[in-house]
Amino acid sequence: MTDSAGIGDAKQRQRDRYRAQDPASGPLTTDQGVTVDHTDDSLAAGERGPTLLEDFHFREKLTRFDHERIPERVVHARGAGAYGYFEPYESCAEFTRAGFLQDPSVRTPVFVRFSTVQGPRGSADTVRDVRGFATKFYTSEGNYDLVGNNFPVFFIQDGIKFPDFVHAVKPEPHNEIPTGASAHDSLWDFVSLQPETLHAIMWLMSARAIPRSYRMMQGFGVHTFRFVAADGRGTFVKFHWKPKLGAHSLVWDEAQECQGRDPDFNRRDLWDAIEAGEFPEWELGVQLVPEQDEFAFDFDLLDPTKVIPEEQVPVRPIGRMVLDRNPENFFAETEQVAFHTANVVPGIDFTNDPLLQARNFSYLDTQLIRLGGPNFAQLPVNRPVAPVRTNQRDGYHQGGIHSGTSYSPNSLGGGCPALAGADGSAFSHYTERVDGAKIRRRSDSFQDHYSQAALFWHSMAPWERQHIVAAFRFELGKVTALAVRQRTVDELNHVDHELAVQVARGVGAQEPPEAGAGAYKPASPALSLDSLPGDGSIRTRQIAVLVTDGVDAAQVTSVREALAAQGAVVEALAPTDGTVLGADGEKYTVDRALPTVASVLYDAVLLPGGPTGTPALADDPDAMRFVRDAYRHGKPVGALGSGVGVLAAMEPRGLRIDSEHGRTVSDHGVVTDMTPGAASEEFTRAFTEALVAHRHWDRPPLRC
Numbered sequence: 001m002t003d004s005a006g007i008g009d010a011k012q013r014q015r016d017r018y019r020a021q022d023p024a025s026g027p028l029t030t031d032q033g034v035t036v037d038h039t040d041d042s043l044a045a046g047e048r049g050p051t052l053l054e055d056f057h058f059r060e061k062l063t064r065f066d067h068e069r070i071p072e073r074v075v076h077a078r079g080a081g082a083y084g085y086f087e088p089y090e091s092c093a094e095f096t097r098a099g100f101l102q103d104p105s106v107r108t109p110v111f112v113r114f115s116t117v118q119g120p121r122g123s124a125d126t127v128r129d130v131r132g133f134a135t136k137f138y139t140s141e142g143n144y145d146l147v148g149n150n151f152p153v154f155f156i157q158d159g160i161k162f163p164d165f166v167h168a169v170k171p172e173p174h175n176e177i178p179t180g181a182s183a184h185d186s187l188w189d190f191v192s193l194q195p196e197t198l199h200a201i202m203w204l205m206s207a208r209a210i211p212r213s214y215r216m217m218q219g220f221g222v223h224t225f226r227f228v229a230a231d232g233r234g235t236f237v238k239f240h241w242k243p244k245l246g247a248h249s250l251v252w253d254e255a256q257e258c259q260g261r262d263p264d265f266n267r268r269d270l271w272d273a274i275e276a277g278e279f280p281e282w283e284l285g286v287q288l289v290p291e292q293d294e295f296a297f298d299f300d301l302l303d304p305t306k307v308i309p310e311e312q313v314p315v316r317p318i319g320r321m322v323l324d325r326n327p328e329n330f331f332a333e334t335e336q337v338a339f340h341t342a343n344v345v346p347g348i349d350f351t352n353d354p355l356l357q358a359r360n361f362s363y364l365d366t367q368l369i370r371l372g373g374p375n376f377a378q379l380p381v382n383r384p385v386a387p388v389r390t391n392q393r394d395g396y397h398q399g400g401i402h403s404g405t406s407y408s409p410n411s412l413g414g415g416c417p418a419l420a421g422a423d424g425s426a427f428s429h430y431t432e433r434v435d436g437a438k439i440r441r442r443s444d445s446f447q448d449h450y451s452q453a454a455l456f457w458h459s460m461a462p463w464e465r466q467h468i469v470a471a472f473r474f475e476l477g478k479v480t481a482l483a484v485r486q487r488t489v490d491e492l493n494h495v496d497h498e499l500a501v502q503v504a505r506g507v508g509a510q511e512p513p514e515a516g517a518g519a520y521k522p523a524s525p526a527l528s529l530d531s532l533p534g535d536g537s538i539r540t541r542q543i544a545v546l547v548t549d550g551v552d553a554a555q556v557t558s559v560r561e562a563l564a565a566q567g568a569v570v571e572a573l574a575p576t577d578g579t580v581l582g583a584d585g586e587k588y589t590v591d592r593a594l595p596t597v598a599s600v601l602y603d604a605v606l607l608p609g610g611p612t613g614t615p616a617l618a619d620d621p622d623a624m625r626f627v628r629d630a631y632r633h634g635k636p637v638g639a640l641g642s643g644v645g646v647l648a649a650m651e652p653r654g655l656r657i658d659s660e661h662g663r664t665v666s667d668h669g670v671v672t673d674m675t676p677g678a679a680s681e682e683f684t685r686a687f688t689e690a691l692v693a694h695r696h697w698d699r700p701p702l703r704c
């Protein structure tokens, strides 16, 4: 295995070379290296006099500050990134000559940036939106960028519509409202008039659009790409990232509260997990379609609004990616990273998907303005680890000192850099025969906009359907133009009549009298989040234990140790910070004060008992809200000893909870055990099972 000493760390070694001067290595200086002994007062003519122009330190300091900002990305402005590595499971030589997919002993360094799309850099993480999932592979043959999303389909089919779509979804131009949200007139106006958006809109209204964590979300290349083998043979390929921890989502009420409680919720989660050594991991899978099967589907492979159902073409796992290092400087790395769909390596090529073709223009173009010139590939995060020898020269921010000639062919420079030889190492475009008349017209094979939206709907679990209906009601309920609400409902009627009726009822639109023209398709179970439960572990799940004076500390310790041993993160929360006094008279350390956190920041809550202990929490409004919210959001709730009484006081109607000592009762993810003292193995097992399941829907409501 080529490990940290090998190519896997080639990027790290390269980064080390570009690290700025260690601030501890000497005194403060100007940009010119002149040492500075005073940076708090400007040079002035007299103690109360005007500042002098000759104060070059003052002028440099202010000027540099004034120029700190660069334009944010026009879309995907808010993001978080991390470094890591990719390793293939076995050689993929049968399909592609891409060097990084040949040898399981070779680790390729990567940088991944996750993002939301609509909101600006300072917007909240848990908004309803698509998430970007962009990966830069620093391969020995040059950089390969897989610039994907967490949905497998896009809103439009042709890149020429991208500015229209983005203008519609972005905040409205007159008042720049709403931030980080799609619930406004112009987006739904566009959607209702452009049926090709419907399939991606179904994803946007689903739980996929509010992921629990970047570490718990799938990624997709979206387009059909092309693998090219050494003999020139092409194979169509769709890329899939599957998270080891499974795919999990928030619920809408929770996501909205999170926006205030912790706008950095997803970003912090990624950072903290990596710092804790809990390295997020995804499996890379491919769906492969031989060239001769190009027309074997009832949709066009080039249409980016379509999935290839996994039941039709299974996803073949080919490798894994692990993110194991946080960036050292957000601006230098996460903000300046420049992805480009046209960054491909030999063995990976494009198809004629019109969305992909447009992207191949747009990304380079956008970097030129965003990063201020053509030399952005020299920035440390963008630098390939493969050698770079070009005849490109000059331009803003040129960081290299080139010598010799810069044209080809040349004799004065010894003909260097020479062209790659005939050894087949150079990139060569896939030889595809193309002919046709110049036309501006969408292919007939791109015209079915309803079947796969219906496929998605019919593949959802009941709880996912409820979320989708609620999301449509929320979004359309915010639309002021009633005609737009109605037109959207009428479009949904082509996807599914029942869906359209339910949405219409929520937003005061007319219920369509009969089903629309949409074609019903059999379900694809792989589209449901229920198909991605994860590895069955509870690693990194955040569990809140609510404690107060009189708590049964031995009980807390026993359950805490049992859960922590399985990789969960357990925190003791109390009405105030510091310590609480356990029932045994010992002090028990509190991790956080309840008023500083909220249930939405945790995956589960546990109420331990104590002779005079936890029931006191029943008088604490923060604690009660905490438990109520966790319950309402379907999170595992555990209660031990007298803690069961706190839960019972909320009167969960019809829910089975323990009412006698000596046994554990588990119902809808609520696990109770009245037994005092250390938690039993049975309780820990049942609570762990509830955690593995992540969320528990259809709970009976609480009476109070």
Ligand code: HDE
Pocket (backbone or CB within 6 Å): 073, 074, 075, 076, 079, 113, 114, 115, 131, 132, 133, 134, 147, 148, 149, 154, 158, 159, 160, 162, 220, 221, 222, 223, 304, 337, 338, 339, 355, 356, 358, 359, 362, 363, 364, 366, 367
């Ligand atoms: Fe992008 N997209 N996009 N996009 N996109 C950008 O590039 C664009 C599309 C995606 O973390 C921009 O550097 C066009 C699909 C991600 O830095 C820009 C079209 C998919 C990121 C751009 C699309 C994506 C971007 C903005 C339609 C999923 C963030 C800043 C033809 C497969 C990358 C930038 C990062 C960013 C253009 C459609 C994913 C303007 C024209 C489909 C993950 O170049």
